Amino acid sequence: MNKANLSIFASGAGSNLLAIHDASLDKSFPGKLQLVICNKVCPAFELAKSLNYETKLISNLSIEKFELIAHQELIKKKIDLICLAGFMRILSPNFVLKWQNKILNIHPSILPMFPGLDTHKKILLNGLKIHGSTVHIVNEKLDSGKILGQFAFAVKSDDYNSLIRNIKKYENLLYPEVIRKYIWTFLFKEDKFFKDKKIHLNNVVFSY
Ligand code: GRF
Numbered sequence: 001m002n003k004a005n006l007s008i009f010a011s012g013a014g015s016n017l018l019a020i021h022d023a024s025l026d027k028s029f030p031g032k033l034q035l036v037i038c039n040k041v042c043p044a045f046e047l048a049k050s051l052n053y054e055t056k057l058i059s060n061l062s063i064e065k066f067e068l069i070a071h072q073e074l075i076k077k078k079i080d081l082i083c084l085a086g087f088m089r090i091l092s093p094n095f096v097l098k099w100q101n102k103i104l105n106i107h108p109s110i111l112p113m114f115p116g117l118d119t120h121k122k123i124l125l126n127g128l129k130i131h132g133s134t135v136h137i138v139n140e141k142l143d144s145g146k147i148l149g150q151f152a153f154a155v156k157s158d159d160y161n162s163l164i165r166n167i168k169k170y171e172n173l174l175y176p177e178v179i180r181k182y183i184w185t186f187l188f189k190e191d192k193f194f195k196d197k198k199i200h201l202n203n204v205v206f207s208y
Helices: 015-024 043-050 063-076 093-098 119-125 160-187
Strands: 004-010 029-040 055-057 083-084 103-107 130-137 147-156 198-202 204-207
Touching: 004 015, 004 043, 004 160, 015 029, 015 160, 029 043, 029 063, 029 160, 043 055, 043 083, 055 063, 063 093, 063 130, 083 160, 103 160, 119 130, 119 160, 130 160, 147 160, 160 204
Parallel strands: 004 029, 004 083, 029 055, 083 103
Antiparallel strands: 103 130, 130 147, 147 204, 198 204
């Protein structure tokens, strides 16, 4: 089976990296993780190394220099799709344009609500009863590209830490599925298997 070459950009704990890795072990998954790029030493970087992925650490540089090196590495590895997974730098419009429609991101809010940082704090501060995450295409405006998938769950007596735990648990289910669908539909132009899905799992609604 022809597979899309994937790169993950990460700066954090790496739970979504692990989820994409796990999904890619399934023969029917249409992507192969070829390169992990981190902008600092972080658990995601260590995890990628321990899983024997090719890794590139590009730290302490301006975003332009970071992107220049990253771009060369992506071309070298013939990358078809970049998945941002807890990547804590904002990519320049120039880079986004070069990789137009080939960068996905997972953001921990139900966009367009709460783009940017500190989404969990904002949920708690505003007493919101619903929280969730969004997978979207990256465009030149922060957290504003086309929405590909979301989930939503009820906030109960959650505190900051339990919100993060819940968010990540469900992100780790959503992100690989959205990537799977996006590769088939957008990269391979093959959408006959992919009707829009609405799934209820433990009272959490997933839509993608
Ligand atoms: C996720 O919650 C994601 O939505 C946000 O950063 C976090 C990354 O988590 N962009 P991990 O590093 O994948 O565990």
